[in-house]
Amino acid sequence: MSTVKAYAAQNATTPLDGITIERRSTKPHDVCIEIQYCGICHTDIHLVRNEWGVSMYPMVPGHEITGIVTEVGEDVTNFEPGDRVGVGCFVDSCRKCQECLEGLEQYCATGMVATYNSKDYDGTPTMGGYSEKIVVNEDYVLHIPDNLPLDAAAPLLCAGITLYSPLSHWGAGPGKKVAIIGLGGLGHIGVKIAHAMGAEVTVLSQSLSKKEDGLSMGADHYYATSDPQTFTDLQGKFDLIINTVSATMDWNQYLNLLRRDGAMVVVGIPDSNIPIAAFPLVMGRKSLAGSLIGGIKETQEMLDFCSAHNIACDIEIIPIQKVNEAYDRILKSDVKYRFVIDMASLKA
Numbered sequence: 001m002s003t004v005k006a007y008a009a010q011n012a013t014t015p016l017d018g019i020t021i022e023r024r025s026t027k028p029h030d031v032c033i034e035i036q037y038c039g040i041c042h043t044d045i046h047l048v049r050n051e052w053g054v055s056m057y058p059m060v061p062g063h064e065i066t067g068i069v070t071e072v073g074e075d076v077t078n079f080e081p082g083d084r085v086g087v088g089c090f091v092d093s094c095r096k097c098q099e100c101l102e103g104l105e106q107y108c109a110t111g112m113v114a115t116y117n118s119k120d121y122d123g124t125p126t127m128g129g130y131s132e133k134i135v136v137n138e139d140y141v142l143h144i145p146d147n148l149p150l151d152a153a154a155p156l157l158c159a160g161i162t163l164y165s166p167l168s169h170w171g172a173g174p175g176k177k178v179a180i181i182g183l184g185g186l187g188h189i190g191v192k193i194a195h196a197m198g199a200e201v202t203v204l205s206q207s208l209s210k211k212e213d214g215l216s217m218g219a220d221h222y223y224a225t226s227d228p229q230t231f232t233d234l235q236g237k238f239d240l241i242i243n244t245v246s247a248t249m250d251w252n253q254y255l256n257l258l259r260r261d262g263a264m265v266v267v268g269i270p271d272s273n274i275p276i277a278a279f280p281l282v283m284g285r286k287s288l289a290g291s292l293i294g295g296i297k298e299t300q301e302m303l304d305f306c307s308a309h310n311i312a313c314d315i316e317i318i319p320i321q322k323v324n325e326a327y328d329r330i331l332k333s334d335v336k337y338r339f340v341i342d343m344a345s346l347k348a
Helices: 042-048 150-157 159-169 187-197 211-217 229-233 251-255 296-308 320-331 343-347
Strands: 002-008 017-023 030-039 065-072 084-087 090-092 133-137 177-181 200-205 221-224 238-243 258-266 287-290 315-319 338-342
Touching: 002 343, 017 133, 030 084, 030 150, 030 343, 042 320, 065 133, 065 150, 084 150, 090 133, 150 159, 150 296, 150 315, 150 338, 159 187, 159 238, 159 296, 177 187, 187 200, 187 211, 187 296, 200 211, 211 221, 221 229, 238 251, 251 258, 315 320, 320 338, 320 343, 338 343
Parallel strands: 177 200, 177 238, 200 221, 238 258, 258 287, 315 338
Antiparallel strands: 002 017, 030 065, 030 133, 030 338, 065 084
16 A cells, blocks of 8 residues: 545535545556546536535545556556556446446446546545546556647546547548537537547537637537527537537427437436427437447547547646636636646645
8 A cells, every 4th residue: 555645525515625545556457657637527526516415525536537657567468667548437347247348338237436436346435536646457547649648638538538439429420410519628529529530510509709719629610509590590400419518408409400310419417307308309210318438448449539630628737726716617617628637736
């Protein structure tokens, strides 16, 4: 065991603050990583503030982790000290169920072991990336391609794969018209990836305030959903809509924007259930679906795709001491487009 510095939530109402935690010694198949950067995901805020009612304390958040390998177990074959690596939203799974065997560990039948706010199979609480280092089984560690900056690559481990997986699964590409709802931490990377896949990309945003940004990221069109005319002009237009927004909205309006056999995929989780009318679905053989991150194989595929197309997240780097301020700013949509913590600041 080793003791490392971290930032943790002690309960749902007090600010995150410094703490020391223990990391396990490196087992034969483990990789020890010195964390250099960790992205801030909105999920961190939900869990820190116990908004989903499943939080365990003390909690060290963070599942968008990049860093450098410092030590490997004796049986590790795919990593060596000095490698640039990443860790995403989970650090283990049962490895036996059909989902795991198909490389879909995020849907593990017994439940994946999340990078934080979870329990490992030995009962040890998992602690995330707001810390100096982490020890992870090699099967759940990703290679970060050399041309991707470690800071701007960090959010790809959650935001990137959250958008890449449904875009890939539902066949975004040449000849397909794709709409991204929301140009935020998730939406902005979805625009970049969908554009690189060759799709015709439209952003559907509450206002036109980020239109210039969206077009520069690869969007072909940009519409304000606050304008009722948008839903008239775009009726029956899209093959695929990715909804990145967790705010409550009328999904039926957006289902009407799908072509026959089109799909709307939800990746943002609203606070309350949203009523769905059958009519927009049955009148066009349309689908309403959901998607959750991606498996390890697909996440590496996403990183390699982003490397090939020079895609990274637009980020604002902060020291760990400003994490509570960053949480408040995220809730005000005051970031373009993802916060990333420079973990060297823990040593300050």
